[in-house]
Amino acid sequence: MKKLTQTLKNIWSIEELRSKILVTLLLIFIYRVGTHIVLPGIRINPAAADANQGGILGMIDAFAGGAFNQASIFALGIMPYISASIFMQLMTVLVPSFQKLQKEGESGRKKINQWTRYLTVIVTLVQASAYVGYLNQMTQQNIASLVPAYQSYFYLSTVVLLTAGTLFVMWLGEKITDKGLGNGTSIIIMVGILARLPQAFGQEFSAKSQPVGMLLVFIIEIAILIAIIMGCILLVQGTRKIPVNYAKQIVGNRQFGGGARQFLPIKVNSAGVMPIIFAQAIMFLPTLFSFNKNSETSQNIAGVFSDHTNIWYMVVYSTVVIGFTFLYTALIFNPKQIADNLKQNNGFVPGVKPGQPTADYIGAIMDKITLPGAILLALVGILPGIAQLLGVSANFSTFFGGTSLLIMVGVILDTLQQIETQLLMRQYDGLMKGGRIQGRQTVTQASI
Known part of the structure; x- marks a missing residue:
């Protein structure tokens, strides 16, 4: 406990590291506030929406921190940018002209990043149009309801706001990468996943806490x-x-x-x-x-x-x-x-x-x-x-298990590795006594 306290003091005493942590927390707070801002013209029944999730839509909602089923302005989250990035990554492997561009150094990477942003806009527009159809389906299932006076403007405003929301989340991710701590895109996904953990933990504890013997089962589950x-x-x-x-x-x-x-x-x-x-x-x-x-x-x-x-x-x-x-x-x-x-x-x-x-x-x-x-x-x-x-x-x-756990483990390891690097550069002790923390990016590029 004493070593942990001293390590936290060392982290906070490094001005650059303290600034990165504060910037990261501020941008994450802005993102979480945005996930609770509902699109204009629609009302959502949260309980029915949570019960309706599943399949690939459930995975998207998990990555978006629940914003997908809440019809938030950040409903699509960072996923269109991830899709565009994966496509561009495959292009740099399969297409020789993109391989040559990637080898040009910083200028080549800037061009690829710019094309990724343009592709993100296109993917977001397509997904936003599909999301309007999903909202109409939720309306038919009495999970959501449209305001009649706003119905004629709903399609256009929803597509515009969802596109702007995704681009803003993409900008937040880039700012976290530049000014904050860790990979911004990965951290935003991890925050969305972790946002659902307290509710899931509370529901499991409530279900297992009533019978005396079931509490032991809950402890075994945690172990x-x-x-x-x-x-x-x-x-x-x-x-x-x-x-x-x-x-x-x-x-x-x-x-x-x-x-x-x-x-x-x-x-x-x-x-x-x-x-x-x-x-x-x-x-x-x-x-x-x-x-x-x-x-x-x-x-x-x-x-x-x-x-x-x-x-x-x-x-x-x-x-x-x-x-x-x-x-x-x-x-x-x-x-x-x-x-x-x-x-x-x-x-x-x-x-x-x-x-x-x-x-x-x-x-x-x-x-x-x-x-x-x-x-x-x-x-x-x-x-x-x-x-x-x-x-x-x-x-x-x-x-x-699944995608959620792997992303959380990988992102946390990457972030801890950056903190440890900052400590060792200033001749402080690392986060661990034996060996250094290795993230995904120490050996090869992270997939997310």
Whole structure:
């Protein structure tokens, strides 16, 4: 406890770090206030809206901190920007002209960021138009009601306000990245997820606190949740280190480098949370069959793929996650490029020839560690359904795994790593006695 107090004092005594923390908290507060501002012309029944969430819409609502079902001006949250960023990231991998632009340095990154913003506007306009249809559907289900006098202006004003709201949230994320602490986009998503934790925790505690024996069950649930979080930390930080040696360089009468052994860290889970996000989107598609009310088969298919506790859902979901993990890892990880970079910098893997043999060696290691990483990622993805089968409430079970837990663990690790770096730069003790905290960005770029 004494060391924790001293660490907090050290953090607060660093003016730059204190300023970053205060700016981050202020921008997060502004974002949370905006999530409670309802779109003009509509009234929402919060209880009915919460009961209506599920599938991909439930995931969007979780990322938006409940703003989606509340018809807030931030209802779409940061998701259109995330979609645009993922698309541009794939373009830089698949299209040579974008690869060349990315290698131009700061100027290339600025152009890609600018195109990402333009694409965000287009994606937001499309999603905002679809969201108006979703609000009309909620109106038909008596979950929401439109003000009659405002009905003729509702479509235009909603699309404009949702687009402006998403762009403002995107601006908040960029300001957190520039002036605050951590990656702004990731922090906004994490805050939206954590905003639902107190309510879910309270509901679970109320359900388990009445019978005396059930309180022990609640304590066991919390212990299992902590164990799962520790396992996710190992999954996020797990790496395989490949030894790399650098040859001596002699320039004139001076020797540079020589004999220094370093390590090339390869992540067990290089794909991050992207396979889970893609899998959830794919699993949502069969539920579209539910629109065919006259087909019993389509209703059964839709029922299976909308029930997270169904065994067939878990099997198909796990298979899709494993497949997407290998696919996405192959897209973002290029052993040939790594081998070429090592060769250009006079680096080599001991016992392996430079060039293509090094690329084959790195690729083989990547394939070996990707399989257990993919299996563990699939297990994390189906843990909420398993927890719900074991008696955990639907809202609280979402924190036992899936996208929410992985994002929270990854973002918290990244933020703590930045704080520790600031402490060590000023010769303070780090946050941990043994070893340094490693975030997702220490080895490869974060997916979110």
